[in-house]
């Protein structure tokens with residue numbers, strides 16, 4: 386059978402052999418077909434002249450053919466773009482690392498621009514010695530590398546009442562997963578010396594919103610990082626250049642950008658807007674607060690509404706992402722019939738706590754409609770709930786922390802839609 390990719394240009398014939406293709410049919414272009422294919426028989430423009438020199442793009446950008454793989458926002462969601470959010474194009478990415486240029490942004494008062502030279506980080510409050518660090522000071526402490534996801538608590542928040550946004554980018558794209566380089570917050574706090582009454586840290590950013598949040602000291606001393614690099618390079622302005630807080634597994638709001646001050650306190654600073662805002666309204670109208678940890682969740686990224694099947698029936702790679710703030714992803718199940726039957730997917734790599742996992746299920750698609758779902762398991766034994774199970778506990782009035790199983794209705798023409806099945 387023949388597989389030809391979009392518009393023939395720069396097309397590649399892929400020959401899958403061996404174990405990877407076992408059970409998924411054969412994907413092979415016939416050699417005879419090459420005779421009539423100008424991409425094989427004719428000398429192409431790109432072979433008739435030389436290409437760009439090495440200095441064409443000192444900082445490399447994606448090739449123009451990938452220009453639709455970008456962050457997007459939903460205009461009606463917020464009044465302006467300053468206090469707003471955009472979404473990671475997860476439907477078009479693979480692997481687990483989010484390139485910084487594709488990583489969603491969430492600002493409460495816009496992305497600010499600060500030079501490293503002007504950077505200062507203060508630690509004060511219930512400490513023996515209040516301290517101020519420059520950027521260079523931070524670079525002199527022993528540093529670590531860790532891959533972690535950052536998910537806004539509002540991710541999937543528009544889907545509580547019904548299937549709403551048509552695309553994995555919009556339903557699940559308030560998340561990114563990067564490799565951070567930074568100094569453990571514990572190191573800096575120990576440098577200042579925490580007094581015995583200290584139970585919390587209040588962290589704030591240098592932007593107008595300051596995005597102040599309280600974090601229990603236990604977490605602050607555990608795995609929180611004061612990070613200055615992401616995916617090997619400096620943080621982008623929109624992600625908090627030059628320094629942001631990384632709070633593994635916990636809601637994105639606590640990952641303070643342009644980190645400016647850390648105050649050790651004896652209780653949570655509760656009066657601040659953000660602290661009271663990020664609560665979950667339950668079915669009975671009462672509120673649930675301090676829901677910091679992001680529960681296990683997953684989504685099929687392809688096929689999905691923005692990534693339809695274009696090749697017809699036969700071998701099909703179903704893929705997606707899974708993550709848990711509580712532990713490592715141990716298993717992901719995929720259903721093509723709306724949750725009646727489940728098959729265990731293949732993980733791209735063993736799961737790691739607080740980091741995203743990529744999963745694949747290689748099937749031989751019969752061309753019939755599918756109700757595609759994925760279900761994540763983490764190493765605490767937690768299993769991602771269905772929408773009905775989540776609503777039974779949380780009702781319909783919540784916005785934050787929606788980690789239910791997502792359904793894509795894939796029609797026989799390969800197009801997919803966001804639907805809800807009960």
Ligand SMILES: Nc1nc2c(c(=O)[nH]1)N[C@H]1C(S)=C(S)[C@@H](COP(=O)(O)O)O[C@H]1N2
Pocket residue numbers: 488489490491492493494535536537538561589590591592594595596623624625636637638639640641642643
């Ligand atoms: N200083 C500051 N930090 C902030 C914010 C902000 O507006 N100002 N937004 C928070 C929210 S709600 C989220 S979800 C994450 C988003 O991080 P990102 O913009 O790198 O994706 O940053 C958090 N940190």
Ligand SMILES: [Mo]
Pocket residue numbers: 491536537538539637638
């Ligand atoms: Mo957020």
